[in-house]
Amino acid sequence: MKRMLFTTRYCLLALVAMAFMASCASTRKSSSPHVYMSKQYEELKNVLNEAEVSIIKDSLKVIFPNNVLFASSSDQVNDAIKPTFSRFAEILNKYGKTKILITGHTDNTGSADYNRELSEKRAASAKGLLSSFNVNNDRMFTWGLSDRDPIASNNTDAGKARNRRVEFVILYDVKQ
Template structure:
């Protein structure tokens, strides 16, 4: 049962990449791959309690669920501020990237409320990075409501895992005529 779930998450990830198609390279460059791999290593070191992974030529960052949001809240908990400061330092060092911030909720509440709340959560993540000098024009937000849970919504622990934001980092390929 986990295999189809993984495929669905990969489909979502690929959809997010398509949303930022201006960042996707039609031909892969060795220098962009090396750039992203170097950024990956620094993120892994700076964010030791986050899940940092490489997917194709992009990076994905998911912070531990228990530190981000309370139920029905779009306010990031204060204890994440130092981690986001370290995150922003690495993002600022690697400014040839764009960042997609996706927000999620658990399944409590209506779809309409969850969709709005998930977008607000994504915006909160973007704003906290902006407070740490990550340029707003590098970031995009997307609220996905209670879709694509990481865990069951049948327990409080599972719902806490589903209240999250995820970051997809893409190399920003400039058109050749610029």
């Protein structure tokens, strides 16, 4: 009887230990995207002095101001930014479990059609530059938002300058 009670205790202890280990493994797996994105955030923050880098839950946002990327009313990427984009692409390539949404933005100056087209071309140019540094095109998506998502007032020159930008939203690819 005593031996049976002793064996039952060990079985019960073994079951509790297995349940605990299983719960720890699932917790570690579910926090994995957060850890992965946090590491990428730290690297981007250290490398991209020209951009504003932020983390929102398990996604990252990188904002390059217009004056850094493009000349006024242009969709051609400035040559001076290419070394920065090379470093940006290097980190994106290191963290291949992500998708990248590239959005182009304008201020409210000009016609809606012009701004839409310009924002689309700017997003495509930024994608093309990253692609030239071997970031996989299947990971990148572009969207021209025109003046629909301002981050500052369009009533001042400073506000308009902030609204003319390209943003990169980096998302963890749950299918990986």
